[in-house]
Amino acid sequence: MMKQYMKILKSFSEIEPFLPILQSCADKNRKALGFFTKQTYEEQALQGRIWIAISSDTNDYAGHLMFGGTFPLLKIFQVFVNPNYRRSNIATKLIKELVSYGESGNYISISCRVAADLRANSFWEKNGFVLIRQEQGKGNSKRTINIRIKELNTPTLFTYGDARNKQNLHSSEVQISYINRPISNNPSYVIDLNVFFDVVRNRPRNKEASLLISAGFNNQIRVCVTTEFSKELEKHSDPNKVDPVLSFAERLPTLPPIDQKNLEGIISKIGLLVFPEKMHAGKLTENDRSDLLHLASCIHHRVYGFVTNDKAILKVSDKIRQNYGLDIVSSQDFIGSDSISEKYDLKTIFDGQEINSGEIKEHERQELESFLSGLGISLEQIVTILDPGISGSPRRRVSVRADNELIAVASWDAPSKFMQSTVLYLFVDEHHPTATKIIDHVLETVSRDTAPFQLRRIDLSIGFEQVHTKQTALQRGFCLQLSGDSLSLTGGLSKVSYRGIITPDSWHDFTVKYKKLTGLALPSMMPNYKEFINTGIVFKSTQTINLKLFEFETLISPALLLCRGREAIILPIRRRYADELLHSYQKQTKMFPYSEALLHVERAYFKTSRNTNLFKKGLPVIFYVSGKEGGSMEAVGSGRITFSDVLSYEEIDMNMSRQGVLSKNELSDRLDSEGKIHVFTFDNFNLFANPIPFNKLRALGLVSAANLITSEKLKYNQFIKLCKTAYDKEQLK
Numbered sequence: 001m002m003k004q005y006m007k008i009l010k011s012f013s014e015i016e017p018f019l020p021i022l023q024s025c026a027d028k029n030r031k032a033l034g035f036f037t038k039q040t041y042e043e044q045a046l047q048g049r050i051w052i053a054i055s056s057d058t059n060d061y062a063g064h065l066m067f068g069g070t071f072p073l074l075k076i077f078q079v080f081v082n083p084n085y086r087r088s089n090i091a092t093k094l095i096k097e098l099v100s101y102g103e104s105g106n107y108i109s110i111s112c113r114v115a116a117d118l119r120a121n122s123f124w125e126k127n128g129f130v131l132i133r134q135e136q137g138k139g140n141s142k143r144t145i146n147i148r149i150k151e152l153n154t155p156t157l158f159t160y161g162d163a164r165n166k167q168n169l170h171s172s173e174v175q176i177s178y179i180n181r182p183i184s185n186n187p188s189y190v191i192d193l194n195v196f197f198d199v200v201r202n203r204p205r206n207k208e209a210s211l212l213i214s215a216g217f218n219n220q221i222r223v224c225v226t227t228e229f230s231k232e233l234e235k236h237s238d239p240n241k242v243d244p245v246l247s248f249a250e251r252l253p254t255l256p257p258i259d260q261k262n263l264e265g266i267i268s269k270i271g272l273l274v275f276p277e278k279m280h281a282g283k284l285t286e287n288d289r290s291d292l293l294h295l296a297s298c299i300h301h302r303v304y305g306f307v308t309n310d311k312a313i314l315k316v317s318d319k320i321r322q323n324y325g326l327d328i329v330s331s332q333d334f335i336g337s338d339s340i341s342e343k344y345d346l347k348t349i350f351d352g353q354e355i356n357s358g359e360i361k362e363h364e365r366q367e368l369e370s371f372l373s374g375l376g377i378s379l380e381q382i383v384t385i386l387d388p389g390i391s392g393s394p395r396r397r398v399s400v401r402a403d404n405e406l407i408a409v410a411s412w413d414a415p416s417k418f419m420q421s422t423v424l425y426l427f428v429d430e431h432h433p434t435a436t437k438i439i440d441h442v443l444e445t446v447s448r449d450t451a452p453f454q455l456r457r458i459d460l461s462i463g464f465e466q467v468h469t470k471q472t473a474l475q476r477g478f479c480l481q482l483s484g485d486s487l488s489l490t491g492g493l494s495k496v497s498y499r500g501i502i503t504p505d506s507w508h509d510f511t512v513k514y515k516k517l518t519g520l521a522l523p524s525m526m527p528n529y530k531e532f533i534n535t536g537i538v539f540k541s542t543q544t545i546n547l548k549l550f551e552f553e554t555l556i557s558p559a560l561l562l563c564r565g566r567e568a569i570i571l572p573i574r575r576r577y578a579d580e581l582l583h584s585y586q587k588q589t590k591m592f593p594y595s596e597a598l599l600h601v602e603r604a605y606f607k608t609s610r611n612t613n614l615f616k617k618g619l620p621v622i623f624y625v626s627g628k629e630g631g632s633m634e635a636v637g638s639g640r641i642t643f644s645d646v647l648s649y650e651e652i653d654m655n656m657s658r659q660g661v662l663s664k665n666e667l668s669d670r671l672d673s674e675g676k677i678h679v680f681t682f683d684n685f686n687l688f689a690n691p692i693p694f695n696k697l698r699a700l701g702l703v704s705a706a707n708l709i710t711s712e713k714l715k716y717n718q719f720i721k722l723c724k725t726a727y728d729k730e731q732l733k
Contacts, residue, residue: 008051025061047315053085053090065098109150131146187419190303193233212307226297227255274292307330393413419456457495477557496517507526573605612646618641639682643681690726
């Protein structure tokens with residue numbers, strides 16, 4: 001076939017004329033490509049997520065690529081080539097263009113879903129998309145779906161700054177305060193008239209819009225409307241007839257009315273974003289002005305998001321969020337899985353007592369109510385604490401026992417993309433000798449129980465006499481609220497948790513959401529490593545706050561900040577030590593009790609004094625399970641070093657032996673000629689969803705000639721490569 005010369009179109013104005021033929025081709029091949037509505041194609045094109053290849057000679061449609069996803073992961077939804085232009089490498093060129101786009105934007109990887117029975121799997125393999133798992137497809141066919149990933153080679157232009165071992169200032173020692181909010185403060189989403197009609201008139205977007213309404217019924221979000229909403233609806237109603245739709249709409253939660261004169265300033269500014277040409281020409285239509293009134297009301301009342309299918313508004317969604325902090329979303333954005341399952345079961349031995357932590361069973365309820373009542377909790381409050389939730393909005397409920405004696409009860413909401421906050425009810429018998437360790441364990445468990453790559457605010461609710469709980473929470477990144485109700489259960493403490501990595505490119509989105517949850521404005525640019533170490537991050541609370549990297553990372557734990565220039569260390573660890581120190585590393589529940597070290601947020605690892613200088617406070621440590629004792633020979637997770645020193649046997653026995661897993665004989669055997677051993681403690685352990693085998697580590701250039709016989713330093717560019725490989729599968733969940 002004669003060689004074809006192609007051009008790739010990306011802007012909406014260029015793509016729009018080709019959308020009808022694109023949809024026609026996709027619909028004819030829906031078995032391979034899946035089905036999307038006309039509106040979906042238009043919305044994706046408006047956001048620059050459809051690219052079209054055309055013939056340079058004839059301008060004919062030759063193929064297209066449709067993609068999406070959220071940072072740091074891109075997702076391919078469709079790749080199609082016109083039969084008349086096949087065998088011209090068009091699909092490969094589109095994929096390469098997306099790879100270039102992803103790497104220039106510092107994305108980690110690209111994923112795609114391909115039916116296992118399609119010949120296209122060979123195409124994806126040739127283009128570097130590795131099969132990582134399979135899922136059972138939905139619908140009548142029940143086809144097996146291959147999940148494929150391509151890792152991106154994100155360029156690195158920055159170098160490492162010197163690490164320094166700084167003293168930790170706990171958040172209790174600086175006056176960081178978060179805004180105090182009502183316990184039931186769920187994010188408010190305002191819907192426009194078209195989204196409402198999608199539900200009540202059973203239009204094509206009914207499924208997506210219904211999910212939004214369902215989340216409102218489940219109390220995950222607040223669904224409301226503006227006063228302009230009813231005015232628009234009245235225009236579509238017959239004044240001489242009773243309109244049940246209008247009657248229903250008038251009963252929807254409505255934002256308070258605002259004098260339009262007070263909104264004119266917002267309207268004039270946001271109008272230039274949404275309708276620039278019409279604003280300059282003074283030719284806004286009645287509908288245009290109604291749209292701007294919706295947006296201005298949302299901005300004035302500081303609601304979380306505005307749900308619309310309006311193309312002009314969706315097209316400038318990023319600019320509206322950046323300038324006004326208002327999320328613009330379509331009903332399509334509410335499709336998908338939003339919860340994860342986090343382990344909170346544990347069995348260990350402490351001072352000869354068996355400690356069990358696990359899910360509450362309904363047959364325990366009478367005993368739990370009696371325990372809480374004994375701590376001075378009212379019956380009304382007990383009902384809230386033990387509430388199991390409902391199918392669409394489940395709650396975690398955990399009890400902790402020592403030799404079958406109930407010593408603690410905790411409950412909180414399961415993670416959801418709709419809910420950015422939860423209340424942690426934590427009630428502990430602080431007279432019990434294990435109380436402090438149990439408090440540590442629960443606080444860490446809840447901090448980890450966060451949707452991947454999402455922020456979550458945790459408001460702590462405890463008994464009045466739980467002094468140790470409050471002190472421990474302050475040391476674990478909880479901050480005081482600006483004000484509080486002394487009559488409530490709330491301990492006046494809150495924490496923001498982030499599970500995943502934060503990069504300079506995702507920093508802006510992080511800061512916008514962080515401000516919504518806390519009221520604190522972080523710098524617009526993420527400090528690099530040297531800036532974090534030598535100056536810290538500076539922001540305003542009740543006073544000007546200056547936090548170094550270690551302290552700020554503690555505030556948002558278990559987050560990992562990939563600031564430019566940060567290095568890490570990779571540590572080989574034997575399987576039996578990993579089994580005991582790294583609870584979530586276990587793929588199966590252990591029959592016998594775990595080490596007491598798992599009750600400690602900071603766990604200790606003892607090693608010979610070789611390479612001691614590599615271990616510095618705040619440095620990320622990658623745990624590699626070696627091949628000894630049948631180990632898996634793969635990097636399984638990361639932690640953060642909190643302390644490192646060479647100590648004598650007596651110092652360790654007195655202060656740190658319970659945080660580790662070595663016996664006294666094993667400790668003695670590892671002492672050097674001076675009777676000392678290197679010990680470091682770590683926290684913030686995060687299990688890699690995609691463990692990295694030795695051969696892969698070597699292929700990525702992360703292993704020296706020593707082959708991980710001992711600890712090795714990872715430079716910044718190596719650290720980035722490792723994180724891209726380790727966290728991509730986590731983002732898929």
